[in-house]
Amino acid sequence: MEKARNFVEQIYKFERAIAILAFSVMTLVIIADVIIRKVAGVGIAGATRIAVYAMIVTALISFGLASHNGRHLRPKFTDRLLPESWNLQITSIQESVHALFCLVFAVVSLSVVYDTYLLEETSRMLRIVIWPMQSVIPLAFFVGFVRHSLYALYPEIRPGNNNDVAAGSEKIQ
Amino acid sequence: MMTILFIAIIIIALLLRQRIVVILGIVAGWCYIVWGDGDLSYVVLDLWAAADQEVLLSIPLFILAGNIMSQGSIAERLITMMRVATAPIPGGLAIATILSCAFFAAISGSSTVTLIAVGSIMYPALIKAGYSKQFALGSLCAAGTLGIIVPPSIPLILYGVMTQTSIADLFKAGIGPAVMLTVLLGLYALIKNMKVERGEIHFSEIITVTKKGVFALFMPLLILGGIYSGLFTATESAAVAVFYAVIIEVFIHKEMNFEDLQNVIIETATMLGSLIPLLMMALSINTFLAYEHVPHLLVEIIQNNITNQTSFLLLTMFGMLVVGCFVDIGSAILILAPLLAPLAVAQNVDLTHFGVMMIVNLELGYLTPPLGLNLIVAMGVFKEDFWVIAKAVLPFLTLMFFGLLVVTFWPALSLFLI
Numbered sequence: 373m374e375k376a377r378n379f380v381e382q383i384y385k386f387e388r389a390i391a392i393l394a395f396s397v398m399t400l401v402i403i404a405d406v407i408i409r410k411v412a413g414v415g416i417a418g419a420t421r422i423a424v425y426a427m428i429v430t431a432l433i434s435f436g437l438a439s440h441n442g443r444h445l446r447p448k449f450t451d452r453l454l455p456e457s458w459n460l461q462i463t464s465i466q467e468s469v470h471a472l473f474c475l476v477f478a479v480v481s482l483s484v485v486y487d488t489y490l491l492e493e494t495s496r497m498l499r500i501v502i503w504p505m506q507s508v509i510p511l512a513f514f515v516g517f518v519r520h521s522l523y524a525l526y527p528e529i530r531p532g533n534n535n536d537v538a539a540g541s542e543k544i545q
Numbered sequence: 546m547m548t549i550l551f552i553a554i555i556i557i558a559l560l561l562r563q564r565i566v567v568i569l570g571i572v573a574g575w576c577y578i579v580w581g582d583g584d585l586s587y588v589v590l591d592l593w594a595a596a597d598q599e600v601l602l603s604i605p606l607f608i609l610a611g612n613i614m615s616q617g618s619i620a621e622r623l624i625t626m627m628r629v630a631t632a633p634i635p636g637g638l639a640i641a642t643i644l645s646c647a648f649f650a651a652i653s654g655s656s657t658v659t660l661i662a663v664g665s666i667m668y669p670a671l672i673k674a675g676y677s678k679q680f681a682l683g684s685l686c687a688a689g690t691l692g693i694i695v696p697p698s699i700p701l702i703l704y705g706v707m708t709q710t711s712i713a714d715l716f717k718a719g720i721g722p723a724v725m726l727t728v729l730l731g732l733y734a735l736i737k738n739m740k741v742e743r744g745e746i747h748f749s750e751i752i753t754v755t756k757k758g759v760f761a762l763f764m765p766l767l768i769l770g771g772i773y774s775g776l777f778t779a780t781e782s783a784a785v786a787v788f789y790a791v792i793i794e795v796f797i798h799k800e801m802n803f804e805d806l807q808n809v810i811i812e813t814a815t816m817l818g819s820l821i822p823l824l825m826m827a828l829s830i831n832t833f834l835a836y837e838h839v840p841h842l843l844v845e846i847i848q849n850n851i852t853n854q855t856s857f858l859l860l861t862m863f864g865m866l867v868v869g870c871f872v873d874i875g876s877a878i879l880i881l882a883p884l885l886a887p888l889a890v891a892q893n894v895d896l897t898h899f900g901v902m903m904i905v906n907l908e909l910g911y912l913t914p915p916l917g918l919n920l921i922v923a924m925g926v927f928k929e930d931f932w933v934i935a936k937a938v939l940p941f942l943t944l945m946f947f948g949l950l951v952v953t954f955w956p957a958l959s960l961f962l963i
Contacts, residue, residue, distance in 0.1 A: 391814040392807060399609065399787055402602060406777075406784045420599050427605060427821075428596045434818025437811065443819045444564040449871045449916065454560060466562045473567045476574070481589040506593060 376522045377529045380440070383515060387436045394433065398426035421497045425505045432512035439519055442531035460527065467524035474516035482510040551575055565876050566819075569826035576833045588829050595828035596821060599780065600706055604820070606783030607697045609813045611654040613790040614764060616809060617800030620662035622758035623648050628670075629754050633746045636738030638674050639684060640731050642667045646688035647727045651695045651765035656911055657922045660689030664926050675741055679937040680734075682927060686919045686934060687941030688730055690911045693874060694904055695723040697768055697783070699820075700874050704900040705779075706824065707831065707882040711897070712779040713772045718901045718959040720769065722952045726905075729944050760793045773962065820875060827879035840887040847888050857892040858953050861885060862906055869910020873918070877907055897963060898956040905952045909945055912938045 401416070402423040409415035438444050454462065489503040523530045554575070558568050573588045581587065627641035627648070634640055645667065650659045664685040671681035693700050696716035705712040768786050771777035777785060794801040801809075834840060851857050868877050882903065889899040911919040914935050923934045952958060 388811060391818075392810050395605070395609075395810045395814050398602070399606065399784075402606065402780070402784045403788050406781045407788070420602070423602055424597060424599055427602055427817075430605065430814055431596065431817045431821035434814040435822050436818065437815040438818035441815050443815050444566055445819060445823065445873060445876060446562060446564045447559060447872060447876075450559045451562065462562060469558070469561060469563055470567055473570050476585070477570065477589070480585045481592075484586050484589040484593075487586075509589065509592065 373526045373528060376526050380519060380522055380529060383436065383519060384440045387433050387440070387515070390433045391430055391437060394426045394429040398423045398430060401426065418498045421495055425495075428505060429508050432508045435512045436515050436519060439516060440531060463527050463530070464524050467520045467527070467530070471517050471520035471524055474513045474520060478510045478513035478517055481506075481513060485510060547579055551579070566823050566826060569823065569830065569879075573826055573829045573833070576830060580837070581833060587833075591829035591832045592825040594832075595825040598706070600702075600712065601821070601824075603697075603712060603780045603783040604699060604702055605813060605817050606780070606787050607654055607702070608699065608816055609809065610764075610783065610786035610790045611652065611658070611697075612809045612813050613787070613794050613801065613806070614761065615653045615655075615658050615662060616805060617794050617798050619652060619758075619761045620645070620649055621666060622754075623652075623761055624663060624666050626754045626758040626762070629747070629750050632744030634735065635743055636735045636741055637744060638667075638671055638741075639676060639680065639734035639738050642671065642681075642684055643688045643727060643730045643734055646685070647691050647695060647723070648762065648765070650689075650692035651697075651768075652761060654692060654697050654699060656690050656692035656908075657918060659692045660685060660919055660922055661926055664689065664923070668927055676738060678929075679933075680737060682923060682929060682934050683937035683939070683941045684730065684734060685927075686912060686923050686938045687945060688727075689919050690908045690945075691723060691726060693908050693911075694719050694726065694901070695765075696720065696772075697779075697786070698904065700878055700904050700907070701900060702779070703824065703875060703878045704882050704903060707827070707879060708886040708896055708900065710886075710900055714897045714963050715900050716769065716772055716779065717962040718897045719904070721958040721961060722901055722905055722948070725951065725958060726945065726948045729948050730941065733940070733944055760797060764789060764793075823875065824879060827883075831883040834883070840884065843884065844887050844891045848891055851892070854892045854894060855954075857888065858894065858902075861889075862902070862949065862953055865903060865906040866909060866913075869907045870913045871916055872910075873916070874904075874907045874910065877910075878903070895956060895960060898959045901959045902949075902953050905945075905949050909942065909949065912942050912945070 401419050405415045405419035405423075485503050485506045488506055489501070492501055493503070494501050554571065555568065558571060563571075573591075574585055577583070577585055577587050624641065624645045627644045628638065631637035631641045631644070642663065645663045646659050649663055650656065653659055653662070668681055668685060671684075672678060692698075696719045698716070698719060701715040701719055702712050704710065705715050764786065767789060768782045771782045771785060772779065791806070795806070847857070851860065865877070865881070868881065882900075885903070886896055886899065889896060911917055914920065914931070917935070920931060920934050920938065923929065924931050927934070
């Protein structure tokens with residue numbers, strides 16, 4: 373179990389670093405663009421596109437951060453309908469279903485990204501291929517599959533007070 | 546048969562405590578595989594198309610700006626300003642509470658953060674000044690909800706993305722109802738606390754506290770002024786808000802260092818990691834529904850049964866009040882907005898007005914059991930029983946319901962700035 377916990381921690385550190393980097397790029401590029409556009413009258417070419425791609429990377433990599441911190445939204449109104457003594461089994465099934473969901477989307481999105489790679493689809497504004505940015509979709513879902521599989525096997529390593537609506541939704545307002 | 550199976554799967558997923566993103570993923574997958582062309586790759590293409598939108602940039606930027614500004618002593622500075630300014634008015638401290646919540650909400654963009662930040666300072670102060678516990682609890686919980694209607698509001702952005710409505714217009718439309726609700730709550734505080742002892746006003750003190758709090762007060766003016774004057778788009782104003790927040794907190798207030806900034810980015814990214822995948826899944830379902838002409842069919846059904854705008858608005862209002870009791874506001878908007886928007890258009894309801902009405906409607910859900918988020922947060926912050934807090938918010942809930950009726954049936958209140 374300790375190995376699983378350490379492994380999840382290492383994944384989290386990786387996700388954290390990428391998220392900080394991508395978020396910083398997004399923010400700095402868009403701020404620089406706005407300031408230059410307001411001062412000089414012309415913005416940075418392609419800045420908004422770069423910011424959008426950085427946002428997508430941030431959001432999808434942070435899908436794992438939300439899992440790690442128990443911040444995915446979950447409706448709670450059915451929680452008391454099943455007996456409390458089933459909680460452990462329900463948790464295992466909950467995490468297994470989440471892992472399966474991630475696996476299915478990882479596989480399907482990998483094939484979509486592969487098609488994009490073969491078609492050499494490019495961003496019109498930046499004139500670069502888009503598959504490297506799209507790759508974050510299968511990556512995020514694959515990491516999600518690994519993480520939630522470990523949560524299903526070792527429920528003790530799941531984040532505390534996980535996944536209730538109150539924990540996750542407080543900033544949506 | 547397939548529909549019954551579909552509903553059964555959703556119920557089982559809810560019973561098995563699945564996250565909303567998984568449930569929406571199952572729904573999207575089912576739609577494309579069973580009712581569509583049988584190809585799941587369309588869902589992934591929709592996910593990419595949903596995220597690949599410039600308008601979404603305003604969401605992380607506004608959340609980041611709010612998180613940065615909420616880190617330091619902004620709440621304390623605002624409260625001190627409001628306390629000094631309202632000291633000679635009967636019920637001054639109560640009015641200061643309402644105004645502090647409204648202004649802090651405009652900066653933080655979050656109801657629960659507002660409740661925690663202002664409540665942790667004002668709750669003991671109100672009790673010490675002789676206000677009843679019931680009033681203190683109710684006013685803080687209710688005024689805390691102003692965070693979702695006072696621009697910049699993330700629910701308004703979500704509504705704009707889901708219904709293709711101008712976010713700048715939605716922000717402008719939120720101002721009237723936000724001011725009206727603040728005035729309503731403030732008036733109630735004034736009438737209810739006429740007999741509470743008044744303080745004295747000292748102009749030198751006003752100048753001192755204004756100097757300390759003026760930078761925080763300027764933030765909403767900068768955002769709304771920029772949008773209203775046409776100087777900034779919503780995304781540009783979000784970028785300016787982040788820039789301004791960093792300058793204020795790092796260089797002027799000096800309450801944040803590089804490490805704090807990193808933590809705020811992680812906090813914001815975590816929030817995004819929960820919100821954006823949800824939005825992507827919801828937009829994928831929305832694309833499928835539009836492709837299958839479901840909104841058009843719904844409009845036909847509703848038009849055959851509801852013949853006038855008033856019935857439609859009343860029905861929607863009560864429906865959303867019930868939804869607000871059980872579902873969080875983000876999920877409710879992502880699921881309901883694209884379904885209800887065509888119905889609203891068919892009944893000649895302006896989409897901007899409908900968006901504001903929807904947000905004010907769901908705002909009441911923060912104060913209603915069993916899942917009233919502000920009630921749950923208040924339990925932890927003020928160490929009070931859930932039902933004591935639920936009873937305390939009742940008069941405020943009645944007032945806000947009156948406010949909702951005004952917002953719903955007086956569109957000019959929302960649309961006068963557009």
